[in-house]
Amino acid sequence: MIVEAKGVAKVFPIYDKPHYRLMQMIFGGSKWHREFCALSDVNFSIRRGETVGIVGRNGSGKSTLLQILCGTLAPTFGDVHVRGRVAALLELGAGFNPEFTGLENVYLNGTVLGLTRAQITERLDKILAFAEIGEFIDRPVKTYSSGMYVRLAFAVAIHVEPDLLVVDEALSVGDEAFQRKCFARIDKLRDAGCTVLFVSHSAGIVVELCDRAILLDRGEVLADGLPKAVISRYQRMLYAPEERAMELRLAMRQEYKGGAPALTVTSATSNAPEPSQVKKHDVIEAYYDENLKSQSEVIYSSQGAVIHDPHLETMDGRRVNVLNAGERYFYVYQVKFEQTIVGVRFGMMIKSITGIEIAGAVSAASQNAIEIVDAGKTYSLRYGFDCDLAGGAYFMNAGVLGRIGEEETYLDRRIDVLMFKVMASSDRLSTGWVNLVDGVTLEALEGT
Numbered sequence: 001m002i003v004e005a006k007g008v009a010k011v012f013p014i015y016d017k018p019h020y021r022l023m024q025m026i027f028g029g030s031k032w033h034r035e036f037c038a039l040s041d042v043n044f045s046i047r048r049g050e051t052v053g054i055v056g057r058n059g060s061g062k063s064t065l066l067q068i069l070c071g072t073l074a075p076t077f078g079d080v081h082v083r084g085r086v087a088a089l090l091e092l093g094a095g096f097n098p099e100f101t102g103l104e105n106v107y108l109n110g111t112v113l114g115l116t117r118a119q120i121t122e123r124l125d126k127i128l129a130f131a132e133i134g135e136f137i138d139r140p141v142k143t144y145s146s147g148m149y150v151r152l153a154f155a156v157a158i159h160v161e162p163d164l165l166v167v168d169e170a171l172s173v174g175d176e177a178f179q180r181k182c183f184a185r186i187d188k189l190r191d192a193g194c195t196v197l198f199v200s201h202s203a204g205i206v207v208e209l210c211d212r213a214i215l216l217d218r219g220e221v222l223a224d225g226l227p228k229a230v231i232s233r234y235q236r237m238l239y240a241p242e243e244r245a246m247e248l249r250l251a252m253r254q255e256y257k258g259g260a261p262a263l264t265v266t267s268a269t270s271n272a273p274e275p276s277q278v279k280k281h282d283v284i285e286a287y288y289d290e291n292l293k294s295q296s297e298v299i300y301s302s303q304g305a306v307i308h309d310p311h312l313e314t315m316d317g318r319r320v321n322v323l324n325a326g327e328r329y330f331y332v333y334q335v336k337f338e339q340t341i342v343g344v345r346f347g348m349m350i351k352s353i354t355g356i357e358i359a360g361a362v363s364a365a366s367q368n369a370i371e372i373v374d375a376g377k378t379y380s381l382r383y384g385f386d387c388d389l390a391g392g393a394y395f396m397n398a399g400v401l402g403r404i405g406e407e408e409t410y411l412d413r414r415i416d417v418l419m420f421k422v423m424a425s426s427d428r429l430s431t432g433w434v435n436l437v438d439g440v441t442l443e444a445l446e447g448t
């Protein structure tokens with residue numbers, strides 16, 4: 001176990017008047033404050049390599065719990081054991097000295113996280129490349145925007161190779177391209193065995209990214225198990241009328257305290273993003289925003305073929321990357337063959353910001369691949385698609401496959417090669433990522 005919390009409770013003193021705090025310090029006793037229990041009897045353990053999402057309403061104790069796990073807050077009762085190196089992104093700017101430059105803070109933060117100066121220097125280029133804050137690195141961090149803070153803090157956190165990465169809502173501050181880059185990196189860390197613990201208000205992200213979710217409510221754990229099951233219980237309680245919510249809460253508490261088998265119940269909760277707040281777009285045409293660039297591109301080394309110029313086009317051939325929901329577009333790229341290759345086919349994928357594969361296609365089934373493509377030949381690919389997607393940011397992959405020896409393998413492969421946005425339509429009635437349902441009939445039944 002990398003994390004163990006046993007009977008953890010946190011009680012905060014609440015002072016009804018500011019000077020009561022001073023009175024308390026001088027005179028002591030219990031009459032100057034009330035006590036507020038932010039966490040009570042929290043018990044769980046987390047295995048190495050698990051990705052755990054903590055969910056719960058505002059004020060339910062999530063941040064308090066993370067701070068206790070990271071050692072920045074002491075529990076009032078109970079024990080917490082965390083083994084290994086912990087990198088945490090808690091409040092914005094925590095761990096940074098505002099008067100120091102970004103660079104000085106990288107060293108400060110890296111040292112606090114257990115690296116030597118030499119180790120930090122060795123990783124500095126990678127940290128700076130990930131943070132992408134340019135010359136701001138030499139300015140005091142008090143001049144940073146919240147996005148810059150998060151970029152730098154995340155860059156340091158992932159480059160210390162933590163055993164446990166703890167992320168409070170911090171990531172939601174970054175822009176979408178940066179969030180995607182961070183989620184891609186969290187995936188990589190997870191693959192390398194890092195344990196990830198994070199708080200998120202997005203049910204979709206928890207279901208997609210986590211192996212497990214813990215629901216906190218009024219400082220109590222009410223559910224701990226499969227993300228879908230936990231989230232569906234949480235949402236049922238969240239959206240229920242007050243009395244019903246109380247009943248659900250009691251039922252969950254009983255289920256949890258009774259040691260219910262890991263919540264393996266499947267539920268109808270969707271992976272869908274929250275309905276977008278984006279403004280009505282009806283009058284705006286799809287357009288090209290040159291600032292919209294993927295920051296998470298992964299290029300696999302090519303063998304014999306190279307992908308060029310991936311982009312999106314409208315039906316009349318205009319390059320765009322901000323699309324209208326419901327319209328048709330082409331995803332276009334060229335592939336130049338540097339060697340003669342047999343068994344060639346092409347592929348693409350649309351991914352969400354958290355990396356979920358929404359839709360993909362290949363140019364042919366493997367038995368119908370192009371038998372032989374001569375060196376020097378270029379192919380142009382045009383995948384037509386109806387952009388029936390919810391508003392938000394998306395990412396494209398591009399690939400070309402061929403046979404090398406007996407094996408079909410990627411000749412060139414680009415992950416997150418381009419980023420695009422879909423403008424949400426305010427009259428969209430579908431929910432979820434993709435609009436598949438083409439209508440609903442409604443009938444009031446006689447005599448009811």
Ligand SMILES: Nc1ncnc2c1ncn2[C@@H]1O[C@H](COP(=O)(O)OP(=O)(O)OP(=O)(O)O)[C@@H](O)[C@H]1O
Nearest residue numbers: 012013036038056057058059060061062063064065
């Ligand atoms: N230092 C403190 N003194 C007094 N009360 C506190 C203190 N820190 C937190 N609390 C209270 O403890 C409760 C839990 O707070 P916490 O920040 O952990 O909740 P949270 O679930 O992270 O909320 P959010 O989703 O809004 O971030 C809240 O009611 C909060 O007001």
